[in-house]
Amino acid sequence: MAKKKKTIIIEAQRIFRLNKHGMDFVALEVIRALQKLDTFNRYIIAVGPGEDCCLESSANFEIKVLESSNYFIWEQLLLPKLIKTSNADILHCTSNTAPLGLSIPLVLTLHDIIFMEKKIGSNSSMYQNLGRIYRRWVVPRVLKRVHTVITVSNFEKRNIETAFPHLQKNIITVYNGVSSRFKPMDIPTEGQSLKFDKGPFWLLLGNTDPKKNLRNTLMAYAFYLERSTHKKRLLLADLDHAYLEKLLKELDLLAIKDFIVVEEYIAHDKLVEVYNDAFAFLYPSVRESFGLPLLEAMACGTPVVTSNTSAIPEVAGDNVVYTDPMDIKSIAAGMLKLEDEPQLYSSLVSKGLARSEAFSWEHTGKHTLAIYESVHL
Structure with a gap:
């Protein structure tokens, strides 16, 4: 019997926005991988309006812009309308939520169920709080009728199976990949040793989300400055000056302000250079379903100091320095x-490069395509 061509809609609502975040990049890279892998099926990529047209149509990939900036209207009204008018066979929603009452099979990428867990801290904005409420309402309803759930680590798979036992036969772990753009900018030739002191600063991708552990990290950095003979500066990205000033004052840490360099936003295409220039990457997060930035840093030959919690050990293996994210002395230690042991530093550069090579978007795309092929119409 001849193979049936399927029409697959991939929801990628936010990939055209300028300030993209984790799930947006994952969706974008998966689509790019599928464009290279699958020339048979028909794809419609549903996106929201935005200024960064970072994806191009191809022979069997059509980009469809649904003109609404309201997330609820976009997802619950415009996306179902597109499904009907395009005679779609499968809908793949890439960022945790999906339309209710679908008449076609749904593949849902559920990156995490943090929104179903006890809230960590209380620094969320009104927008974040509304998003959390929306996800808590929509996701359990969607999961009653989902065909396949994709999640990004076995750690998160276990969490989802515990919260939603009926999904045990419908959930698959598909690891994220690392873009080939993330690589050392100065690759040593044979016989050369890897550079020890790569740069004058530690890199921290700051974030007001309590799970990113900014408070403890700043206190740990102050503790580090008291004891270090090098006293490297801290480059803090994705945070505004006013918020940092307020937080330092609250923590009685204004004395370390001169050691901190703030970049409110670093474009993703500039991150390669920043990772390369950094001495090391700090990633002391409390809760991660995967932890893509630590792999990006490794791929650039930059060692990582990170947490021994959640999915991080699954992804990082024995190729990082682990700490207890709730213990500021542990983070500082x-x-x-890493600063005081050149041999450790060099070994983590080498091991991190090797570890990052195990994760590719091509593999992610192949696994995703296999899931589409498993949907029998």
């Missing part, structure tokens, strides 16, 4: 250890 990890920083000092």
Whole structure:
């Protein structure tokens, strides 16, 4: 019997926005991988309006802009309308939520169920709080009728199976990949040793989300400055000056302000250079379903000091310095250890490069395509 061509809609609502975040990049890279892998099926990529047209149509990939900036209207009204008018066979929603009452099979990428868990801290904005409420309402309803759930780590798979036992036969772990753009800018030739002191600063991708552990990290950095003979500066990205000033004052840490460099937003295409220039990457998050930035840093030959929690050990293996994210002395000790032990530093550069090579978007795309092919119409 001849193979049936399927029409697959991939929801990628936010990939055209300028300030993209984790799930947006994952969706974008998966689509790019599928464009290279699948020339048979028909794809419609549903996106929201935005200024960064970062994806191009191809022979069997059509980009459809649904003109609404309201997330609820876009997802619950415009996306179902597109499904009907395009005679779609499968809908793949890439960012945790999906339309209710679908008449076609749904593949849902559920990156995490943090929104179903006890809230960490209280620094969320009104927008974040509304998003959390929306996800808590929509996701359990969607999961009653989902065909396949894709999640990004076995750690998160276990969490989802515990919260939604009926999904045990419908959930698959598909790891994220690392873009080939993330690589060392100065690759040593044979016989050369890897550079020890790559740069004058630690890199921290700051974020007001409490799970990113900014408070403890700043206190740990102050503890580090008291004991370090090098006293490297801290480049803090994705945070505004006013918020940092307020937080330092609240923590009684204004004395370390001169050691911190703030970049409110670093474009994703500039991150390669920033990772390369950094001495090391700090990633002391409390809760991660995957942890893509630590792999990006590794792929650039930059060692990582990170947490021993959630999915991080699954992704990082034994190729990083682990710390207890709730213990500021532990975080500082990890920083000092990496700074004071050149042999450890060089070994983590080499091991991190090797580890990052195990994760590719091509693999992610192949696994995603296999899931589409498993949907029998």
